Amino acid sequence: MQPKPKLDYINAxxxxxxxxxxxxxxxxxxxxxxxxxxxxxxxxxxxxxxLFFVASAFTLYISYSNRVNTEGKNTNRNFFIRRFxxxxxxxxxxxxxxxxxxxxxxxxxxxxxxxxxxxLANIFxxxxxxxxxxxxxxxxxxxxxxxxxxYLCLPFLFSKIKDLKTATIxxxxxxxxxxxxxxxxxxxxxxxSINYQKPESWFLYFWFPNQFPVFFLGIILFYALxxxxxxxxxxxxxxxxxxxxxxxxxxxxxxxxxxxxxLPEHIIVATFFTINIFLLAQHNIKLFxxxxxxxxxxxxxxxxLIHFLVIYLLxxxxxxxxxxxxxxxxxxxxTIIIGGIISKITYHGxxxxxxxxxxxxxxxNATISEAKYAVFNPGEVNKFHDV
Numbered sequence: 001m002q003p004k005p006k007l008d009y010i011n012a013x014x015x016x017x018x019x020x021x022x023x024x025x026x027x028x029x030x031x032x033x034x035x036x037x038x039x040x041x042x043x044x045x046x047x048x049x050x051l052f053f054v055a056s057a058f059t060l061y062i063s064y065s066n067r068v069n070t071e072g073k074n075t076n077r078n079f080f081i082r083r084f085x086x087x088x089x090x091x092x093x094x095x096x097x098x099x100x101x102x103x104x105x106x107x108x109x110x111x112x113x114x115x116x117x118x119x120l121a122n123i124f125x126x127x128x129x130x131x132x133x134x135x136x137x138x139x140x141x142x143x144x145x146x147x148x149x150x151y152l153c154l155p156f157l158f159s160k161i162k163d164l165k166t167a168t169i170x171x172x173x174x175x176x177x178x179x180x181x182x183x184x185x186x187x188x189x190x191x192x193s194i195n196y197q198k199p200e201s202w203f204l205y206f207w208f209p210n211q212f213p214v215f216f217l218g219i220i221l222f223y224a225l226x227x228x229x230x231x232x233x234x235x236x237x238x239x240x241x242x243x244x245x246x247x248x249x250x251x252x253x254x255x256x257x258x259x260x261x262x263l264p265e266h267i268i269v270a271t272f273f274t275i276n277i278f279l280l281a282q283h284n285i286k287l288f289x290x291x292x293x294x295x296x297x298x299x300x301x302x303x304x305l306i307h308f309l310v311i312y313l314l315x316x317x318x319x320x321x322x323x324x325x326x327x328x329x330x331x332x333x334x335t336i337i338i339g340g341i342i343s344k345i346t347y348h349g350x351x352x353x354x355x356x357x358x359x360x361x362x363x364x365n366a367t368i369s370e371a372k373y374a375v376f377n378p379g380e381v382n383k384f385h386d387v
Contacts, residue, residue, distance in 0.1 A: 007062075009280045011053045011297030012289035018047030018300040019293075021140075022339070023309050025333045029315040033324030044251055049143045050214050051251060052300075054277065057218025064158055076155045078362050083151045085358025086142065088299075090350050094138040094305040095123055101309070102137065108312055109137075125149075131203040136263050139308040142206040157219065164223035171216035175267050178210050182260070188310040201259065213267050217274040225281055236283040240276055240331045247272035295340070302343035302351060310339040 007356055024045030031039050068075050099119050102109035114137075121133035128145040135142040159364060161167050189196040204210060230236055247269060250257065254265045281287055296303065314320075314334055320327040 006057070007075055008294060008374050009277070009284070009289050010055055010059055012293040013051060013280065014297030015293030015295065016288060016297075017048040017051035017055065018212055018296055018303050018307075019044040020051065022335055023306060023332065024048070025308065025311055026335055030320070030324055030327045031313050031329060034328060035324075041252070044269075047251075047266060047269045047273075050211075050266050051273050052143065052304075053150075053211065053214045054221065054270055054274050057150065057215040058221045059218075060151075060154060061158070061219055061222040062319045064154060066118075068118045068158075079155065079291055080151065082355075083148075085354045085361070086351070087147070088345060089354035089357075090302055090305060091138065091141075091144055091233055092123060093350060095119055095141075098137045098139065098311070128206070128208050131199075133364045134203055134206050138305055140304060143304075146206070146208050150212070153212075153215075161219055164220065167216060171213055171220060172240070173214055174213040175264065177263065177265075178213055178264060181209055182264075183331040186265055205266075209265070211266070213264070214270045217270050221274050221278055222277055228278075230279070230282045236279050237285070240279045240285060241270050244274045244278070245372075247276075255364070296336075299340065299343040299347045302346040303339050305344050306346070307335055307339045309359060310335050310342070314338070 023042055027034060027039055027042030034042075064075070064079060067079065071078055098108075099114060099116075101115045108114060115132075116126075117276060118130075118133035118136040120143070121127045121130045122136055122138065122141040125145050125148040127136065127141055134145065156166070157170075161170055177306070182200070182204065186200070189199065230239075250272075251265065251269055254263075254268075257263075258265070274371045279285070311331065314331055317329075318334065320330055
C-alpha cells in the first residue's frame with residue numbers, strides 16, 4: 001500500500017526552503033553593515049537546500065512507486081525524460097541570462113572574465129565532477145547538479161530500499177561513508193601540505209558524496225509516513241517545538257560542539273528537518289503551512305534561479321536605507337515580491353510548458369495504455385514539482 005497523503009504541506013516545505021536560501025543571499029548583499037551574530041544566523045539559511053533535497057527524495061519516491069505500477073518496463077526511461085524536461089528549460093534559460101550578464105558586466109562575476117567551459121559543465125550537469133565549475137553559472141547550479149546525480153541513482157535505490165529499516169541502514173551507512181571520505185581526503189591534503197579547510201568549505205562540501213546521505217532522509221520519511229500516524233495535535237505541536245528548538249541550538253553552537261568540523265552539520269540539520277516534515281504531514285501548522293509558503297513552494301525552482309539576479313540589481317541600483325537592519329528587511333521584501341512575480345510568470349511560461357513537452361515526448365513513444373496515464377496523471381503531480 002502506497003501513501004496517499006495530502007501533499008499541500010510539501011509545497012509549504014519548499015516555500016520555507018526558498019525563504020531560507022533567499023534570507024542567506026540577502027544577508028550577504030548587506031553583510032558589511034550587519035552585526036556578526038545576525039549575519040551568522042542568516043548564514044544558516046544555506047540549509048534550505050538540504051530541505052529541498054529531503055522534499056525532493058520524498059516526492060520522487062511517491063511518484064516513482066506509483067509509476068512503476070502503471071508504466072512497467074518504461075518507468076526508468078519515462079522518469080529520466082520527465083526529470084530532464086522538468087529541470088532543464090528554466091535552468092538553461094538562467095544559464096544563458098547569467099552568462100550574458102557576466103560577459104557584459106564582469107562585476108557580477110567578481111570582475112573575472114566569463115569562462116564558457118565552466119558554463120557548459122553546468123549545462124551538461126557534470127559540474128559536480130569539476131571543482132572549478134561546481135558552482136559557477138547559473139548561481140546555485142551545484143544543487144541542481146547534485147539533484148541530477150540523485151535522479152540517476154533513484155531507480156537503483158528504489159529496487160534496493162523497500163522498507164523503513166533498510167532506508168535507515170542506507171542513510172547511516174552513507175553518512176558514515178561521507179565522514180570517512182572527508183577525513184581520508186583531509187589526511188591526503190595535509191600530507192601534501194595543502195590547507196584542507198578551503199576545499200572543504202567549497203568543493204568538498206558541495207559535491208555529491210557529501211550531500212548524498214540527505215536524500216535518504218526523504219526515503220525514510222516516505223516509509224515513516226506509511227508506518228506511523230500521530231493523531232494528537234498537542235503531541236505534534238510539542239514535538240515540533242522541541243525539534244525546532246534543538247535544531248536551532250545545535251546549529252548555532254556547532255562550531256563549539258565540533259570545532260574540527262568532523263560531524264556533517266548539514267546532515268544533522270536535515271535530520272531535524274525530516275522530523276518536522278513528518279509532523280507537518282500529520283497536522284497543518286499554519287505558521288509554516290499557509291498560502292504564502294505554498295505559493296512560494298510552487299514557484300520555488302524559478303525563484304531559486306532568479307533571486308540571485310534580483311538581489312544583484314536591487315543592491316546595486318535601488319536606494320536601500322542606510323540602517324543595515326532596514327536595508328536587510330527592505331531588500332528581503334523586495335526580492336520576494338519582485339522575484340515572486342517574475343517566477344510566477346516563468347513557472348507558467350517555461351516550467352509548465354517544459355513539463356508538457358516532456359509528457360508529449362513520452363506520449364509519442366508510449367503504448368496506448370501508457371499514453372492515457374501520461375496524459376492523465378501529470379496534472380496532479382505537477383502541482384508538487386514532481387514531474
